[in-house]
Amino acid sequence: MNRSTITKLFNDSKIKVNGNIVKPSYKVLVGDIIEYEEYIPKPLSLEKQDVDFEIIYEDDYLIIVNKPSGLVVHPGSGNNDQTLVNGLLKHTDNLSDVNNNYRPGIVHRLDKDTSGLLIVAKDNKTHELLSQMFIKRTIKKEYIALLIGEFKPDTALIDAPIGRDEKSRKMMSVTSKNSKEALTHLSVLKRYKGYTLVKLNLETGRTHQIRVHMKYIGYPIYNDPVYTNEKSTEFGQFLHSSNLEFIHPIKKERVSFEADLPNEFKEFINTLEIL
Known part of the structure; x- marks a missing residue:
């Protein structure tokens, strides 16, 4: 169970010590009995969804996206759907799959609340070449x-x-x-x-x-x-x-x-x- 899952259980009052709901700051003592409700996380989604973002440029190999503030780039812990990736899948069937199943096309990332330009790869060759360019610091x-x-x-x-x-x-x-x-x-x-x-x-x-x-x-x-x-x-x-x-x-x-x-x-x- 990861840290974010435990935090969610605390926030939902689903963790008890000796029958009492406790705060995350509670220090466990010897002999304490800890109870928690089973948490079944919502599965990550790779559905094609309508997501608001702007495409600045597109060709057969890559897409340049203008990401709005507040939009998460790809599905992950706490962000199961309505991400940029979900919107990209609605836009095109051609995205690289170098990283893993939940990050198609994503060569680099922007924080959720950072807006602006992001490069998306449409095939694996382009993805690998762009990744090398980031490593070599040739992308300004x-x-x-x-x-x-x-x-x-x-x-x-x-x-x-x-x-x-x-x-x-x-x-x-x-x-x-x-x-x-x-x-x-x-x-x-x-x-x-x-x-x-x-x-x-x-x-x-x-x-x-x-x-x-x-x-x-x-x-x-x-x-x-x-x-x-x-x-x-x-x-x-x-x-x-x-x-x-x-x-x-x-x-x-x-x-x-x-x-x-x-x-x-x-x-x-x-x-x-x-x-």
Whole structure:
């Protein structure tokens, strides 16, 4: 039984100690009798479903998707259906199957609440070539983020290794233990009262890299539900994958793609303009 399943059982009051419902913080004592209801998880779905997302580009080999904030990329624990993968299956029967049955076409991922551009492979050869390009760092990825605080100077390189947080398995952190190299280039686009709009280029692609690095330097991403102390709006973290540039793995032509900021992001920036 994994951690998320146990958490769900606690939240549903289905775990008892000595006949009493307890909180997750309860410390088990010698002789305690623990009871829990059998949990049968809902099976993951690979159904073709109507899912809202935008296709920026498509050819016989790949698809460039503009993923909205709030959309999970593929089925997994706690997200059984209504993912980007379910929508892609409705759109096309041609998706790679390199990873596993529940991630067809998925070469790389964006966090649920991160919006923007994502590359999808339509066949295994294209998938393998794109994967190698990510490993060799030949795919240029650019993000736009709104940071809390007025960041100075105008540019910065954050070179800080990232690994699993020792206190929370859901979080990553800058650490020297079991970590991997992580490099993020930052350029200031505009400063507002109490906020900074920045452009970010990644040399590496670690889990939560931008979110962790921004927290590490003391300027976390606005509205990040995990790496800030509060979430101000229903919209997720103000982080958007805005640009992709790479050599097409099959056509061998340089291609570039751009996705405009989501409306919620733009509207909030507009309110900052008048402060």
